[in-house]
Amino acid sequence: MRLAEINHSTTNKFHTTTDDIGECTVREQDRFMPIANVIRIMRKMLPPHGKISDDAKETIQECVSEFISFITSEANERCQREQRKTITAEDVLYAMSKLGFDDYIEPLTIYLHRYRELEGERGSMRGAGFMTMRDANSNASSSHSAALANVEAFAQHQ
Numbered sequence: 001m002r003l004a005e006i007n008h009s010t011t012n013k014f015h016t017t018t019d020d021i022g023e024c025t026v027r028e029q030d031r032f033m034p035i036a037n038v039i040r041i042m043r044k045m046l047p048p049h050g051k052i053s054d055d056a057k058e059t060i061q062e063c064v065s066e067f068i069s070f071i072t073s074e075a076n077e078r079c080q081r082e083q084r085k086t087i088t089a090e091d092v093l094y095a096m097s098k099l100g101f102d103d104y105i106e107p108l109t110i111y112l113h114r115y116r117e118l119e120g121e122r123g124s125m126r127g128a129g130f131m132t133m134r135d136a137n138s139n140a141s142s143s144h145s146a147a148l149a150n151v152e153a154f155a156q157h158q
Contacts, residue, residue, distance in 0.1 A: 032061050032065040
């Protein structure tokens with residue numbers, strides 16, 4: 001494929017398009033963390049009747065999304081240097097340290113160890129038996145909920 005063809009191509013998988021002047025456009029919902037998640041975390045930090053302006057919600061949404069992209073980009077560079085395709089938790093911690101977020105390394109490392117211990121206990125409780133698809137979906141849903149609750153608790157602790 002020639003460079004001109006690449007510049008005019010559309011990628012549906014990531015919902016990106018490249019226009020005639022070579023700029024890549026991405027839909028807003030594909031660039032930012034879902035606003036509902038941002039609002040839920042923000043509300044946990046406020047008193048019960050606290051209000052948040054729409055402008056504040058959007059600003060935090062953009063900041064959180066940029067922060068995630070910033071850390072992920074650095075972690076990805078490490079993976080590329082080491083010729084790996086999967087970003088691990090250790091890569092994220094490395095990226096945060098390299099980018100100057102050293103204050104978060106220790107609490108996140110503790111959280112990661114606790115999370116892995118909990119996941120290990122859940123795995124040993126399952127035993128060698130077979131799980132139905134319904135069981136697997138239930139476990140995945142509860143693991144996701146637990147992880148989100150832990151992230152929210154970590155945010156409150158900070």
